[in-house]
Amino acid sequence: MSESEGTLRLTVVEARRDDVGRGIVRLDPETLRQIGAGPGDILEIEGRTKTVAKAMPTFKEQRGQQVIQIDGVGRKNAGVALGQAATIRKVAHAIARRLSVTPLGAGALHQDEIEYMANRLDGLAVRTGDRVRIALFGGNHRDFHIKRTEPDGPVVIHPDTLLTLERPRNDSSTQTASAETEEFVTYDDLGGMEREVAKVREMIELPLSHPEIFERLGITPPKGVLLHGLPGCGKTLLGRAVAHESEAAFIYVSGPEIIQKFYGESEARLRKIFEDAQRRAPCIIFFDEIDSLAPKRERVEGEVEKRVVAQLLALMDGLKSRGDVIVMAATNRPNSLDPALRRPGRFDREIAIGIPNETARREILEIYARGMPLGDDIELSDLAATTHGFTGADLTALCREAAMAALRRQLPQLSVGSGPIPSEALMSLEVKMADFREALSEVSPSGLREVEIETPNVRWEEVGGLESIKEALKEAIVWPLSQPRIFEEIGLQPPRGILLYGPPGNGKTLIAKALASQSNLNFISIKGPELLSKYIGESEQGVRELFARARHAAPCIVFLDEVDALAPKRGFDGRSPVTDRVVSQLLTELDGVEALRDVWVIAATNRLDMIDEALLRPGRLDFHLEVKRPDQKARAAILAVHLRQKPVDEKIELAALADRTEGLSAAEVRFVCDRASMLAIRRVFKEPDAGPIELGSLRLEQRDFDEALAEQRAALEDAIAAQAALF
Numbered sequence: 001m002s003e004s005e006g007t008l009r010l011t012v013v014e015a016r017r018d019d020v021g022r023g024i025v026r027l028d029p030e031t032l033r034q035i036g037a038g039p040g041d042i043l044e045i046e047g048r049t050k051t052v053a054k055a056m057p058t059f060k061e062q063r064g065q066q067v068i069q070i071d072g073v074g075r076k077n078a079g080v081a082l083g084q085a086a087t088i089r090k091v092a093h094a095i096a097r098r099l100s101v102t103p104l105g106a107g108a109l110h111q112d113e114i115e116y117m118a119n120r121l122d123g124l125a126v127r128t129g130d131r132v133r134i135a136l137f138g139g140n141h142r143d144f145h146i147k148r149t150e151p152d153g154p155v156v157i158h159p160d161t162l163l164t165l166e167r168p169r170n171d172s173s174t175q176t177a178s179a180e181t182e183e184f185v186t187y188d189d190l191g192g193m194e195r196e197v198a199k200v201r202e203m204i205e206l207p208l209s210h211p212e213i214f215e216r217l218g219i220t221p222p223k224g225v226l227l228h229g230l231p232g233c234g235k236t237l238l239g240r241a242v243a244h245e246s247e248a249a250f251i252y253v254s255g256p257e258i259i260q261k262f263y264g265e266s267e268a269r270l271r272k273i274f275e276d277a278q279r280r281a282p283c284i285i286f287f288d289e290i291d292s293l294a295p296k297r298e299r300v301e302g303e304v305e306k307r308v309v310a311q312l313l314a315l316m317d318g319l320k321s322r323g324d325v326i327v328m329a330a331t332n333r334p335n336s337l338d339p340a341l342r343r344p345g346r347f348d349r350e351i352a353i354g355i356p357n358e359t360a361r362r363e364i365l366e367i368y369a370r371g372m373p374l375g376d377d378i379e380l381s382d383l384a385a386t387t388h389g390f391t392g393a394d395l396t397a398l399c400r401e402a403a404m405a406a407l408r409r410q411l412p413q414l415s416v417g418s419g420p421i422p423s424e425a426l427m428s429l430e431v432k433m434a435d436f437r438e439a440l441s442e443v444s445p446s447g448l449r450e451v452e453i454e455t456p457n458v459r460w461e462e463v464g465g466l467e468s469i470k471e472a473l474k475e476a477i478v479w480p481l482s483q484p485r486i487f488e489e490i491g492l493q494p495p496r497g498i499l500l501y502g503p504p505g506n507g508k509t510l511i512a513k514a515l516a517s518q519s520n521l522n523f524i525s526i527k528g529p530e531l532l533s534k535y536i537g538e539s540e541q542g543v544r545e546l547f548a549r550a551r552h553a554a555p556c557i558v559f560l561d562e563v564d565a566l567a568p569k570r571g572f573d574g575r576s577p578v579t580d581r582v583v584s585q586l587l588t589e590l591d592g593v594e595a596l597r598d599v600w601v602i603a604a605t606n607r608l609d610m611i612d613e614a615l616l617r618p619g620r621l622d623f624h625l626e627v628k629r630p631d632q633k634a635r636a637a638i639l640a641v642h643l644r645q646k647p648v649d650e651k652i653e654l655a656a657l658a659d660r661t662e663g664l665s666a667a668e669v670r671f672v673c674d675r676a677s678m679l680a681i682r683r684v685f686k687e688p689d690a691g692p693i694e695l696g697s698l699r700l701e702q703r704d705f706d707e708a709l710a711e712q713r714a715a716l717e718d719a720i721a722a723q724a725a726l727f
Contacts, residue, residue, distance in 0.1 A: 072186020192360020
């Protein structure tokens with residue numbers, strides 16, 4: 001809505017992730033025309049305060065909406081929040097001759113850091129009082145306060161601008177401001193959490209900024225939010241971002257620090273926190289690891305914990321109103337909390353923060369890579385696709401390890417000695433894709449360490465034969481995952497369970513790994529007996545935790561190998577009741593009240609007759625695919641896979657060799673290839689030769705395969721004879 005000629009009021013929305021830290025705002029080209037501005041002009045943005053930024057046109061999807069895209073630092077400088085209106089106008093500017101800045105936060109700046117900072121400030125539009133942010137390695141940053149500009153007013157920093165640093169004063173007010181700025185977190189620092197941010201904003205920002213809406217509706221605004229999820233997924237970071245974006249005071253409380261040894265001190269400490277929050281209202285109290293502060297009272301023996309829980313309940317929902325005090329809490333063990341805390345009126349909403357998917361991992365990597373000197377061969381999309389199960393904290397560690405690998409690689413060229421490293425040498429540091437590949441071998445996905453998680457590296461081409469099984473698995477899993485709208489339109493629920501059965505050694509496990517690798521899915525492998533425990537209830541708990549982890553890691557494949565050991569037929573006399581309870585728990589997880597979303601269960605067995613019938617019905621293990629012994633065509637494909645990188649004599653024909661492996665399983669065919677290779681190596685070592693062995697002369701000959709096949713046939717005959725002797 002136009003206020004006067006050349007002035008407009010626009011709604012503030014988030015900036016694109018690529019624009020963060022660049023000092024630009026994006027507007028509709030038609031809006032720019034209305035205020036008489038064009039791309040590259042300097043605009044003044046006025047909320048509660050004023051700031052300046054460089055204008056750029058928005059992309060097509062944001063046009064025609066009367067919005068302006070501003071990043072978190074720009075919103076802080078202008079004194080506006082997301083969803084609020086800001087006044088926009090074009091202003092005249094000058095080239096800055098001199099710029100005086102104060103670094104905020106702890107730590108002194110070295111000369112090389114000053115040169116790096118000056119390069120990053122080039123081209124930014126600033127005015128006195130603004131804060132600017134320089135991206136550093138690993139998603140870190142350093143903030144600076146613009147103390148003075150010469151000339152005064154809006155200026156653009158130029159390579160010829162004289163930059164001077166002023167040390168911050170040591171008075172308490174400056175220290176407080178510096179500390180707050182050092183912890184300054186915006187929504188721009190969160191990757192892949194759009195859904196969670198939207199939920200938290202409507203629970204917290206809306207009641208603080210527009211309480212009249214809730215008064216008109218005649219309802220009490222929500223006062224509590226519980227964030228739960230695996231460690232390292234960004235619960236605390238989300239709390240800090242919400243506090244800064246809503247411009248509310250923020251009190252961080254670590255759960256264990258409340259507990260004191262003297263009687264009544266723990267409750268008094270808790271009361272003091274809420275009293276401080278009421279004085280600083282609007283305020284957000286953030287309880288980290290709240291499960292240590294408020295466990296289930298019926299399970300704890302200490303009286304201190306019970307009294308602390310009771311005091312927390314009274315403070316959150318007692319006779320005395322909390323006012324504009326919102327309580328946020330984070331835990332990775334929500335089921336350990338006292339149930340009284342989880343009712344409406346205390347924690348009104350529970351938000352699950354799961355393991356980031358591929359798109360979210362790409363956004364997180366972009367955030368952490370802002371200040372990294374990346375090489376031209378870096379493909380963040382490829383990194384995001386290969387980091388299955390990685391949390392935000394894991395991706396931080398991945399970037400750090402990649403930088404350390406780059407440092408080790410380039411350390412000899414840096415001439416590290418007693419003196420400072422030259423600026424030219426520092427600027428030549430570069431992180432390449434090989435450094436990230438080396439880092440991937442060092443960093444494992446922490447979110448799934450309690451279960452065996454694999455990132456399979458098996459391609460469809462490495463699975464010889466089994467073409468019909470491959471197509472059936474693609475239809476059951478790959479199609480619903482890639483085109484979910486087709487299944488929704490036709491009203492078809494994709495299958496959630498697949499049973500692979502057949503003789504051992506024919507590729508049941510291998511094809512499940514290939515499916516996970518080619519579909520970019522997490523892969524959790526469970527060997528049937530490993531979930532069984534001698535203690536009552538632990539086996540069923542293991543099944544529950546397995547599927548809970550799979551839901552967090554969705555999309556995910558749970559592979560139950562040797563499922564007949566985990567889910568045998570129930571009701572047999574003399575059998576332990578543990579397996580009966582495990583089968584019941586497994587049936588509940590597969591087809592219970594809590595549905596499996598983007599989680600597929602693939603089970604494998606060579607004893608179909610031993611599996612409980614309830615597990616085999618449609619709705620649990622829907623598809624039953626028999627993995628038979630390979631035929632002649634499949635054996636030829638298996639031989640081609642396993643002999644692909646071996647030096648085989650040109651006279652050997654795979655079709656003829658496949659005919660001679662009639663009756664062998666896929667594993668036995670592979671054994672023949674490996675045994676023939678070993679026989680070829682043995683033959684080279686035994687041949688009398690005075691000189692060194694020439695590797696290029698090593699070949700797998702027909703006699704090697706003949707001897708390997710003879711050994712395999714003899715082993716099969718011995719096994720059959722031994723089995724016959726038992727009966």
